[in-house]
Amino acid sequence: MPKTMHLPDAKKTAPSPKHEPAGFRVFIDFDNTISIGDVLDGVIEKFSIDDSWRALENAWADGRIGARECLDGQVRGLRADWPDLARHLEGVKLDPGFATLRDLLRREGVELTIVSDNFDVLLGHILRHNGLADVACYANHLELADDSLLPSFPFNNPDCPTCAHCKKTHFLPPNDDARQVIFIGDGRSDICPARHADIVFAKDSLLTYLQNAVIPCIAYHDLTEVAHALKKHLHESKI
């Protein structure tokens, strides 16, 4: 195994027999981490009434607006009936390594949570369609009214203007505990949680950002690789 895949020792609260839960929990991004490609970008490109979403995207990319303002405007510019939207979501491909990862962590009693800047209704449908409805998932909220979509942001953090869904709030006080936090992600909305997690698996722009900022992380290409690294970590930390 390459040196970059070595994980630091898990926090040990007490000597644990073989099948007791390990001393960490796993948080994972959805778009372009579990899904192949960015699902929300695909929905916005396909169902927007006009091109105004591009101006919002550019303003966000330049740092002129935060992710919440960007997403709110983009989603309000969508027009889609649920059957059309559902059919589109059923075409989304997932990294096959995610099911491997889910199965491994379930067997080992390790908590796995999806944290996403996508929307609950959309992710719920994709997860159910792929037999993954049992995985805990925090995302932005969407109400469907006829062919309009009304977004809201229950996990927005007033102290963190860059995030729409501030993913770190799920593992920082008052939601912290003795377990280490492993975070897996790929993009800009993952920078904030990655800066606060104990161990980070990163690819694409998240990896570039963390490497440039000299923040330790483990590079990965797909979730099968992550599942193998975590399996090794689990067994090493239990011996």
Ligand SMILES: [Mg+2]
């Ligand atoms: Mg992503």
Ligand SMILES: [Zn+2]
């Ligand atoms: Zn944040």
